[in-house]
Amino acid sequence: MDSLITAAALALASGDALGALKRVALRDDAPALALRGIAMAQLGDLVRAKALLKSAARAFGPREAVARARCVVAEAEIALVSRDLTWPVKALEAARKVLEAHGDRVNAAHAGNVAVRRLVLIGRLDEAEQALGRLDPTPLPPALRAAHELVASGIAVRRLKTEAARAAIDRARIAARQADIPALSAEVETAAHVLDAPAARVISRGDERPLLLGQVEALFSGGTLVVDACRHVVRDAGAVVPLASRPVLFALARTLAEAWPADVARGTLIARAFRGKHADESHRARLRVEIGRLRAALAGLAEVSATKRGFTLSPGRAGDIAVLAPLMEGPHGAVLAFLADGEAWSSSALSIALGASPRTVQRALDSLAGEGKVQAIGRGRARRWLSPPLSFFPTILLLPGPLPSD
Template identity: 55%
Template structure:
């Protein structure tokens, strides 16, 4: 049973949520030791969290905490307690009409279920109710969309769009022409959900059906946010692998890692070419799912 639960954890880490749901549904926790019941409920909670069903996740974590207390395994109790605490932490930020606000995971769930037009910078797409338009493979168009959404309900100046999207502080006619081309592509892509209209200064985003526009952002910006996201999978990464995944130089990644290590947000093992980077250990314990030895009897 422990091996089957580790297999479920693997499916969750790989993002195979449907497979993990089927595997969990086939597990019968009745008659199991409390320690394995807690691990099963932890897996169920993670599946619910990745599907943004926070009420289901909270209930599963309550059951996991009760089982961990009965099992009296300190590492397991700490892991469940950390997972419960994560529900009350900031999971994202929103930018709405020029105002920024942190959100918990349940508030993110409520936002995505609302009538707002959500520019999702976490998944890189545009959502309105049940409709979803991915822009994950269109980075220039998504950068344009984010800039327009952050400027809503007003317009955004052409020079500001060029500086942000094309990273050019001295635009000429070629940049303005390229901006018009990219705006046309963006218009066509998001037409069912919103329009992009020209103004005297630049362009503005106009949602269909009079929806409000909200930008959903990761809790922190920049290279450090991407590094923490990659290290969050629990694997040990080399600096070169992180640089390859992020598309940055190793020197840039190394500087960011040193800053994160000083803030106790990452840790390193090994030296020189053997050095690897990981997320910090869970309150000093190795996660219970990685323990190869049999769990102690009740």
């Protein structure tokens, strides 16, 4: 490796993208193209970065498998940051195996981190946790140790393990300080902010208030029957009843829980569960059937009792009832929740993350755009969606340096 490539790689490793570009901006050899691609990614020009990295991968010779694999890892991270979840995951795994086979354990671990981050993003937490457990962060340089701990924190947050998440954030802070990369430290602080920001709303006895993540965890472990509108389950400290596949039953449970300890009129239940404006005898008959199914589903957790004007919900083992609701609700609340992370999402990526059809997601985005709640940038396949105010792509990439070769 010549001195300019070495200097550019060291600059990238310290987060100095402009310093790296000064040394290789006019060069078109494969190592320089790869370093320019990483530098452009760190500066936020992800489209140009992807093009440069593809050119670099093609320019490396057949004997430079490690260099090509490193380019693939960099492309995968850019795809993740730009929310291109259709990027071929098998290519990343193949690159990781090449790096592992050639003894490049640092970049192999980085490839593993990228793969786990993708799994977390699309909600496959069991797979993410297992994959992260196979990665040993001890021999990694500080920047990659920080990346590893950020992933661990993200999993803990989604598992509602607040103490574990804070511990991982603290370890990430220490590693980021050792790496001395300002952008990395900023990413750690952004992740830490999640623990101190409202995560959901709780509705109980006619009162509604926001809850922090730790308070949500305490709510689940306390003596409260929780109708969880974030995951569409009913739970107490000892059991969980999933109702995501039974929307009518969940709508009835939530309506009864929001009114507790009062009862709910039959007409109100029909309107909420069946979306019927006028209750006729067929609606009342169907309501009786669904209430019976709800009683059976919640047996042991709660009782549903008939009153003169409707029905009421009573806790079983728990002493209180509460509804946990997302901060943002409505017909397209899930789409807004994903866009609230400040990143730019493609409609195909949202479709994968939500488990919904592309047409459904696109209709939701068009509706939200008409209401001014989301904005689109780019055209065609390059179109991305953001929540206003419009922001640029993030510049925080945890790409290891040097990437082209040692």
